[in-house]
Amino acid sequence: MKALLCEAYGPIETLQVREVPSPVPGPRQLLIQVKAAGVNFPDALMVQGRYQVKPALPFAPGAEIAGVVKAVGAEAKGFEVGDRVMALVSTGGFAQECVADAARTTPLPGGMDFDTGAALVLTYATSLHALKDVGAVRPGETLVVLGAAGGVGISAIEVGKAMGARVIAAASTDEKLALCREVGADETINYSTENLKDRINELTGGKGADLVYDPVGGSYTEQALRAIAWRGRLLVIGFAAGDIPKIPLNLALLKERQILGVYWGDSTKHDPAGHLANLRQLEAWFVEGKIKPIVSERFPLERARDAIALIANRGVKGKVVVVND
Ligand SMILES: NC(=O)c1ccc[n+]([C@@H]2O[C@H](COP(=O)([O-])OP(=O)(O)OC[C@H]3O[C@@H](n4cnc5c(N)ncnc54)[C@H](OP(=O)(O)O)[C@@H]3O)[C@@H](O)[C@H]2O)c1
Structure with a gap:
């Protein structure tokens, strides 16, 4: 599968799309076929080594995804292959496949498309x-x-x-x-x-x-x-x-x-129940039409680094997402 790789902390232009092995989900994880991944400011900071979290190299940036479950770890309850989901992954999202903790994955609410799911949480x-x-x-x-x-x-x-x-x-x-x-x-x-x-x-x-x-x-x-x-x-x-x-x-x-x-x-780790309640509230507001992420631009994975450069350069309105066909 393809992934946008950060092989050394530095300028965004040095990020490269590479062929890499598919990640293997752990017992409490899911393998997700990524349909869309939201771009966030911390992605830009992280690849430059300017974020509070510095992942081991090489890594693919991309913290939030929406897609379809491809494989389910032995202890990951409540999910089946084929489920449409959104997940927080910290890294690994700008790729064709990504592993996510089941605890940080939720079903896409009814009627929500992948781009919106990747831009919401x-x-x-x-x-x-x-x-x-x-x-x-x-x-x-x-x-x-x-x-x-x-x-x-x-x-x-x-x-x-x-x-x-x-x-x-x-x-x-x-x-x-x-x-x-x-x-x-x-x-x-x-x-x-x-x-x-x-x-x-x-x-x-x-x-x-x-x-x-x-x-x-x-x-x-x-x-x-x-x-x-x-x-x-x-x-x-x-x-x-x-x-x-x-x-x-x-x-x-x-x-x-x-x-x-x-x-x-960190608040989601200190208060997981409060975080889940907040997610339920956001889903309810989405269904009621009170909130709706604005996806202003979509970039293919091959151009994901341009999406990261856009957010670093003050150029984004609402959200941009990286999409896989
Ligand atoms: N504390 C948390 O838990 C938490 C969670 C998520 C994100 N964040 C932080 O929130 C910040 C915004 O994230 P975001 O994803 O919303 O980013 P964003 O979409 O790029 O929005 C940031 C805004 O900052 C303004 N800005 C002013 N000077 C800028 C500059 N030199 N470069 C870039 N933007 C500049 C821009 O608005 P104008 O052009 O209108 O000034 C821009 O729209 C980031 O620092 C991120 O790390 C914090």
Whole structure:
């Protein structure tokens, strides 16, 4: 089978599609014929050796997949060959076949296609965990989403709306902001042309935001933090801009603001039951039409590295997926 291989940590252009042996599932694992694999920002960081997880070389990147079960490990209960499933795999997804832990695999909900299944879990489960379990967003609160047209950004808009928040989407181009409005953002801020802090204050009548969802970092974090209301919360999701902000802590003290870290991947290990409940909630919202991943582009496996380069270069709207015919 073919896989996109990272053979040495380095530039994305060095990734190569190679012929490799099919992986063999362990007793509690499944072998999945990959139909689609979602591209996420950590894939780009991981192949460059800039992510907190550094897999042994060589490895195929790709953390979330949807496909068809080809083989079932002896102790992997509840699955049969031919089942349509989606799975979180950490690595190995940009390939024709991939092994997945049965515990991290779920059936594709009825009516969901493979591309959507590969684009749903990582981003939407991150946003639901962030907004519900960490940020405890309440109906009527004002939520500001930075990098709002990206993968986790779009999901935060939709999850925020499903939870009853008023959502202000902030992004770098008008085209990206148009997409944010399409998926339900109430207001938008173009932080390339407008002052982020001033606009948040303006749109909240001077009160400030109740929550900021921040997957971007860089200079945006402090600007947004300065526009958070009394006892508001900053959700630290990621640093797509590259720089990890260093924040003057008086900004937390002055308005009793809370700075809250979010690490969805590890949270699923600390609270597997909570994670499963969140997945059920996302499936229900999908069926009700409250959430729907936006797959803006599809790349064949041969061009998977271009998909990873696109996300690294700020070029993605919603999600891109790598597809196998
Ligand atoms: N904490 C967690 O549990 C968790 C889970 C999933 C993902 N994450 C993190 O969340 C972040 C976003 O992931 P994603 O998959 O949503 O990525 P994405 O689709 O590329 O979105 C990131 C957004 O960041 C903005 N950005 C600003 N400066 C950028 C730069 N120099 N390069 C690239 N993007 C830049 C872009 O929006 P504008 O152009 O509009 O500024 C872009 O849309 C990543 O850091 C990822 O590691 C964290």
